[in-house]
Amino acid sequence: MDLLGAGAEERPRTPVGVFEEQRPRLFALAYRLLGSAAEAEDLVQETFLRWSRADRVEVPAAWLTTVITNLCLNQLASARRQRESYAGPWLPEPVLTGAGALGPLETVEQRESVSLGLLVLLERLSPAERAVFVLREAFGYSHAEVGDILGFDEARSRQLHRRARGHLGEARKRFDAGREQHRRIVETFMAATVRGDVAGLERLLAADVVAWADGGGSTAARRPLSGRERVLRYLGGLGIRPEAAAVTAAVAEVNGEFAVLLWHEGVLRAVMAVEIGDGRISAVRTLMNPAKLAFAAAQLV
Incomplete structure (x- = not known):
């Protein structure tokens, strides 16, 4: 006998449930873009508020990614001015990652994507360059998908990605210790x-x-x-x-x-x-x- 009841597994997910499934990924994305856990949390919450007011969304993951990425772009514009006047060296907020707070970190590339060293280097990039770099290298989006998220064509995404890698150059150190x-x-x-x-x-x-x-x-x-x-x-x-x-x-x-x-x-x-x-x-x-x-x-x- 099916103790869950017939059709229980087919029960539609609530909007809140859909968002909560995406929350960890949205936080991980926002943190990489901003270097601030507190600001990332704030923008995840703002994304939820917009989600709760949205009409029917065909592809929730894509819609949510687009919203939070563009919120981060707006935040980065003002954050750069604040960091230029910051007293002393500016470093990103640390996040304990042993329990998966920033998503899977099983490979060298995944760990590098959240390292304090790389997050400091990302400050060299323009907001658009940083967004393309993070979406492409940390989350594996294609250039066509990055263009859809940011509102420009695939060629522009490729150009910004190439420029970002050039700005980081040899200063980008790969982990060389096991x-x-x-x-x-x-x-x-x-x-x-x-x-x-x-x-x-x-x-x-x-x-x-x-x-x-x-x-x-x-x-x-x-x-x-x-x-x-x-x-x-x-x-x-x-x-x-x-x-x-x-x-x-x-x-x-x-x-x-x-x-x-x-x-x-x-x-x-x-x-x-x-x-x-x-x-x-x-x-x-x-x-x-x-x-x-x-x-x-x-x-x-």
Whole structure:
């Protein structure tokens, strides 16, 4: 006997149900376009409001993708002006990805598409270039589909994609460390940083390592630090601060890469993501701006 009742599986989905199926993908798309989890959530909600007022939509996924992409394009225009006047280095908001918050990250390419390093590089692109690049490379849309979403022809999509790749150029670094090697290096980096082990850090850092710290202009260096000696002084000093004894640390997957999470008095205070090149740390990106840590902190609750 069919306990669900005859025809139960054929029951039509509600508009809310259709949207909720698409919500994770819409958030993942908006985050890649904006580099801000908070703004991505806001625009997903705005997309839902428009969906709830829409008449019959033949292809919901395509309609929703078009709406949220164009909302992001409008947001990017104003976000660029705000970031130009941002106090100190601007870094994207970190997102814990171990539970699939940004969709499948099973391949090197998928993990790179949400890495903090690539999201910073995407700031070089115009809004249209960024949209084409993300839709094409992170979500696999054809140029014809990208053109339909953005309102221009296939040739224009190809042109913008080619231009975007050119702007990123050699600065776009592919992951060259395996997952387990990356985790081991991050764990060693965490232990050395928390202890203030300068010798240990020196063995990990590349000669041309660069460190950025985003504290919103109040709790971090206003400029990036370049070179092993300068970065060593910065990192080595963290472990000897008076509050260091009360700091707890853990390794977690953040934006597709292993990163260090630091808590003080039970509050998430920093996320440190490292980039690996030739077996050494070539870049350190530290998020300390409390507003940018709010989303990641909420994920941990």
